Amino acid sequence: MTILTRLEQWKECGIISSEQHKLLAGLSRGEPFSLFLELNILLYAGILAFIAGLGWTINTWSQQLGDVVILTFLTAMLATCFWYCFSRAPAWSPGETPPPSLVFDYVLYLGSLTWSLELAYFETRFHLLSGQWDLYLLATAGLFFFLAYWFDNRFVLSLALSTLAGWFGLTISHWPSNQDAAYRQYAILYSLMVGGAGAALQRRGLKPHFFGTYLNIAANVLFWALLSGVFNREGYLIWLLCLVAACGASLAWGLKRRQFSFVAYAAVYGYVGVSAVLIRDMNDGTVVLSYFVFTGVAMLVMLVQIARRFGREA
């Protein structure tokens, strides 16, 4: 029985109206057929290709083109993008706001990327802040956060979060020694800060639909940082304990909120971390393989139980 036959039956039984039947049967047949996703992907790919080409061209031909031409062009582009967005933006609301048009989000994204390009060019040419990239990145992250919240744009929110991560990374590059440990600490600090800020903003009702983006990024950065500590030859036990605690929290959160990506994070990161500690001194291949068989079965049983109890729907 195809969906069209079912719809016919449901209409005859009076479960759906004739109008609903007409609409749903049309959708099932692809009438009309939506090109929404395809057009969005084309716009996104187009903007990325355009900015990549622009960056490459400026990089290669900056001497021939000259600062005035480049900065005028970039500034004009930036001003046009931001003028378009500010002049057409709907009234601000703390909740989810749909964009006024298909291209709106992409114009803002183009403007944000142009800003990054212009700022980078400006500093490399004129050294206004004597190469203090940290400050540029922090300011840019702040601007992107403002734009993301003002225009309700997840593209720019992702840029803001990655720019903030870049700021943490740049601070480490100035660290004189022991970079790995410092990197880990900064990564943990970043993830806690991002997760905490996301939770606080959600609690205040400020674009609460952004919370998922914050939490996923924070969780992955945190798990990577903790795993890097677990893989240390010395002093790894404290990191293992932290990893187990983080996995427990992730599992509890995932089950409570039915967000199964967090259950998967807990299972995979936790398994990798615990296994790395347990098998690091095992030299017998048979013992190692036995370990993987038994622990793998245990994990599988646990995940099947979780899937049966909580995660039935695709």
Place this chain on the structure above:
Amino acid sequence: MRAYSASSEEALHARDLLKDWSGEGLLTAEQCHRLEQETVFELRRTNIFLRLALFAFTLIIVGAAVGLFFAVFLSHSGEQTTGIFLLIFAALSYAAAEIAVSRAKLYRYGIEEALAACSVGFLCVGMQIAFFGGVFSSPTSGGTGFLVPAAGAIVSLWIWHRFGLPYASLAAMIFVVWLPGYWTSSPSWQHLIVAAFYAAGLVTVAAVRPRHRFTHLNKEYSIAEALLWLGIYLAINLQLSSVNLLGRWWGGSRATNEFSGPFYWSTWILIWCLPPIALARGLRRKDRFVIAVGAIVAILTLATNKPYLGWPRHTWDPMLLGALLIGVALLVRRWLAKGPGEIRHGFTARRLSGKDKRWMNVGVATIGLVSPSIMTPSPETGSPDAHFGGGDSGGGGATSDF
């Protein structure tokens, strides 16, 4: 022949549509609840994250169990014995997948998928070790070595047909890439043979599809057809050819000047002919996957045209490509929006499904983080004055690498 009953899969398909329509407000919660009772199915499935985790852990268990068996019982065995036992494990894995489906009613659950994948892997490695002496022996013409990828392709196709796993058809296509290396050393013939296999597959799928147009199998055939279009394109585009890439991985690169002039220029003509054909077919059949492949191969043709002709690349080429993509998207959107009810020829730019929004959200979260590193490529050429170095890269594209 199918592991699942048609009624179960159709009910599952209907349930997915109900969920989507309900999410879009096309059905009331009460209607949705009542209709869900009309679409009961016996299959057990789970969400994508648990599915991936279950797939990974099943692979670990099967791999470790087989490794343990060899370590305990066959640590000093010869190659042939190892190969034969791997063939036995292939059969056991496949049997376990069948049992997982028939008894436990698993459907896209990760476990049965991993078992089926293991069966293909063990079969190919086992055959290679048992009959052709070692995993790493390179393909030579004239022998029966082609039986290994042929068996891999056939079993992958069987798994695709039996379990409906879309990536099994992709696996079959990848196995086909290895086949011509056993039959001829001519790169041109290798390309032609691979393209001919894919074309034969495409004709078969195109012939079978119409009767499944509005059934649950439509999506499966759509993905297979799209992959075959992509495969044919990659086989004939000598700048990105899969045969060529695999040849490089296998050892020693092949230059495009090894191809004869007529063959080379024929493929150039074909890479311009294929995208409009694929796009036209996708649009005529309103097939999302074929439309996507048509668009991808069109972009690939634009991107590889200059190397094909031996013309130099320019730094502004990506800009022109980007402007073209943006322009096409805007023109299509505007043209559709001007139609009655924002619909023209059965197409609209409006979002009609909640799935589109979910895909967008996932895409933004993942690709949005990757994009900044893409947008500032390192320079191809440049004088010391034109290149400004120093600093470290950061997010948001604000790199100091100018």
